[in-house]
Amino acid sequence: MEIKQESYNEYVRQMTPANPLWKNMLRAFLTGGMICTVGQAVINWLMSAYSLDRQTAAAWNTLALILGSILLTGLNIYPKIVKWGGAGALVPITGFANSVAAPAIEYRVEGQVYGIGVKIFTIAGPVILFGILSSWALGVAYWAGQLLGWL
Numbered sequence: 001m002e003i004k005q006e007s008y009n010e011y012v013r014q015m016t017p018a019n020p021l022w023k024n025m026l027r028a029f030l031t032g033g034m035i036c037t038v039g040q041a042v043i044n045w046l047m048s049a050y051s052l053d054r055q056t057a058a059a060w061n062t063l064a065l066i067l068g069s070i071l072l073t074g075l076n077i078y079p080k081i082v083k084w085g086g087a088g089a090l091v092p093i094t095g096f097a098n099s100v101a102a103p104a105i106e107y108r109v110e111g112q113v114y115g116i117g118v119k120i121f122t123i124a125g126p127v128i129l130f131g132i133l134s135s136w137a138l139g140v141a142y143w144a145g146q147l148l149g150w151l
Contacts, residue, residue, distance in 0.1 A: 031085025069094035073101040099123040
């Protein structure tokens with residue numbers, strides 16, 4: 001039984017869900033913008049309320065955003081934000097914290113070692129590994145460049 005290419009292409013078009021690109025981009029923009037706006041508001045508040053310099057306020061803000069993301073993940077709110085906002089919620093540091101916390105929460109029933117310990121870095125593990133290896137390689141290259149007088 002042979003299916004003609006035209007009928008197959010028509011079948012694929014019917015089965016493929018429509019992707020409202022502009023709507024998804026607007027939602028991602030609004031979600032990411034809101035996360036960044038909250039982050040900037042926290043930095044401004046820390047600088048004015050506690051007289052912190054910008055670098056220290058930014059460090060505390062990073063911790064606050066990570067903690068907030070993990071709490072919202074645990075309360076099953078962040079997945080709803082991700083579903084609505086797409087990449088706007090996944091790209092900032094809050095999305096990375098969610099990708100570490102979500103598998104740990106999902107597999108906690110399997111125990112501390114085989115559940116949380118094994119699954120916690122399922123999604124984030126490759127990102128962390130690549131970051132460590134590439135920073136090591138660039139550090140060695142920088143060191144070699146200094147040693148050879150290139151830098």
